[in-house]
Amino acid sequence: MADLRTFNVVVLGLGFLFIFTAFTTTGNIEQTVVKSLKNGTFSGSGYHSLGIIYGVFSFSNLLAPSVVAVFGPKMTMFLSGLLYSGYIAVFIIPLTWAFYFTSFLIGIGAALLWTAQGHFLVENSEASTINRNTGMFWALLQCSMLFGNLYIYFDWNGRTEITDSSRKNIFLSLLVASVLGTLSFLVLRKSHHEEELLSEEEGQSLLSPSMTYKHRANTAMQDAKSELKTIVQLLKAKTILLLSPCMAYSGLELSFYSGVYGTCIGATAHFGEAAKGLIGISGIMVGIGEIVGGGLFGLVCKNNRFRRTSVVFLGMVVHFVAFYLIFLNIPSDAPVVFKTATQRSPYLTPSVSIALLCSFLLGLGDSCFNTQLYSILGRVYAEQSTPAFAIFKFIQSVFAAVAFFYSGYLLLMWQLLLMVVLGFTGTLCFFVVERMQNFPADLQED
Numbered sequence: 001m002a003d004l005r006t007f008n009v010v011v012l013g014l015g016f017l018f019i020f021t022a023f024t025t026t027g028n029i030e031q032t033v034v035k036s037l038k039n040g041t042f043s044g045s046g047y048h049s050l051g052i053i054y055g056v057f058s059f060s061n062l063l064a065p066s067v068v069a070v071f072g073p074k075m076t077m078f079l080s081g082l083l084y085s086g087y088i089a090v091f092i093i094p095l096t097w098a099f100y101f102t103s104f105l106i107g108i109g110a111a112l113l114w115t116a117q118g119h120f121l122v123e124n125s126e127a128s129t130i131n132r133n134t135g136m137f138w139a140l141l142q143c144s145m146l147f148g149n150l151y152i153y154f155d156w157n158g159r160t161e162i163t164d165s166s167r168k169n170i171f172l173s174l175l176v177a178s179v180l181g182t183l184s185f186l187v188l189r190k191s192h193h194e195e196e197l198l199s200e201e202e203g204q205s206l207l208s209p210s211m212t213y214k215h216r217a218n219t220a221m222q223d224a225k226s227e228l229k230t231i232v233q234l235l236k237a238k239t240i241l242l243l244s245p246c247m248a249y250s251g252l253e254l255s256f257y258s259g260v261y262g263t264c265i266g267a268t269a270h271f272g273e274a275a276k277g278l279i280g281i282s283g284i285m286v287g288i289g290e291i292v293g294g295g296l297f298g299l300v301c302k303n304n305r306f307r308r309t310s311v312v313f314l315g316m317v318v319h320f321v322a323f324y325l326i327f328l329n330i331p332s333d334a335p336v337v338f339k340t341a342t343q344r345s346p347y348l349t350p351s352v353s354i355a356l357l358c359s360f361l362l363g364l365g366d367s368c369f370n371t372q373l374y375s376i377l378g379r380v381y382a383e384q385s386t387p388a389f390a391i392f393k394f395i396q397s398v399f400a401a402v403a404f405f406y407s408g409y410l411l412l413m414w415q416l417l418l419m420v421v422l423g424f425t426g427t428l429c430f431f432v433v434e435r436m437q438n439f440p441a442d443l444q445e446d
Contacts, residue, residue: 251399
């Protein structure tokens with residue numbers, strides 16, 4: 001039984017590794033690819049596409065648990081993987097309507113995929129194995145930031161333009177990876193716990209398959225209504241309101257490191273022929289920062305009352321150092337130029353080493369904020385963790401969507417300033433929440 005559950009967790013991690021090797025690489029390069037298209041009929045924007053994805057994702061999270069309850073996690077993940085693959089395929093033969101339509105679909109698919117993943121992981125874990133299984137899954141997922149971006153570096157290094165043949169080869173490779181990840185979900189096997197529930201359901205209902213699905217749908221809708229009421233109640237809670245700026249900041253910096261910063265590096269004229277290849281290396285460095293930070297702060301650190309505030313403060317400092325170096329090192333028009341390279345000059349002569357150091361710092365800081373937000377929500381709302389995490393993903397995704405929409409219009413320095421203001425506010429509010437949680441303990445000690 002333990003071997004079957006471990007097998008499922010490993011296959012689950014490998015499936016996400018393949019799918020997100022394709023998707024995270026696509027997100028990192030798509031604005032650069034769109035800018036290089038010679039197709040006069042295509043008028044899409046990579047920033048707008050990512051904005052649509054995160055916007056739809058934020059609202060789809062509210063209904064995703066009901067869909068997973070009806071179709072089951074395995075089939076839901078398979079169908080979601082097909083939507084991811086469809087989005088990747090659009091870049092082989094770009095059409096504006098298909099580009100935005102699949103952006104909308106993948107927003108729904110992402111909500112379904114992550115909800116089903118959490119459901120399936122819990123199903124295949126026990127109290128004694130949940131930390132190990134989560135760590136195994138997380139480690140495989142984070143590797144997705146390495147392989148696709150490494151391919152981009154080797155293929156784009158020395159190129160000043162992205163040719164049609166190069167674009168098609170890249171996205172055909174990414175499509176194959178996404179399809180392999182999707183097909184791997186079909187290999188997942190039902191756990192003993194799931195089989196018991198199914199047999200119990202069949203024994204109680206003695207209904208046809210269509211009636212069984214109808215029964216599941218009715219139950220799922222009742223659960224969805226109950227959870228929605230809980231979410232509305234939690235949104236009024238003082239703790240959630242105070243944590244909202246920190247959640248919002250995590251959305252802004254998510255959009256920046258996952259889609260904007262790589263585009264800025266690729267548009268920096270001073271980097272010359274190396275600029276396009278550096279997008280891949282930048283993505284790898286972000287991934288390394290995420291892995292190092294998650295390992296140190298999510299898995300290694302032991303739980304103590306000072307840990308969360310210390311890690312969040314470190315995350316803020318690390319990000320602010322990165323923002324200052326980016327401000328000095330990257331031209332301010334880098335996010336907004338379209339058909340040309342940057343025209344403005346930064347305060348320093350652009351340095352590849354500084355640019356890649358900032359990529360690492362962005363990943364490290366992101367892991368600081370995310371691990372501690374999950375930690376404090378899990379502690380404060382241990383009995384209401386699902387709606388609490390749904391609120392977190394909702395706020396994060398809404399602000400990521402907003403950031404992607406303004407990224408193509410605001411100069412780099414204003415984008416950095418917005419993140420500094422919200423990051424500082426979010427960190428202060430996080431400190432207040434942590435103090436509120438520790439205050440009863442202080443009274444007991446006295």
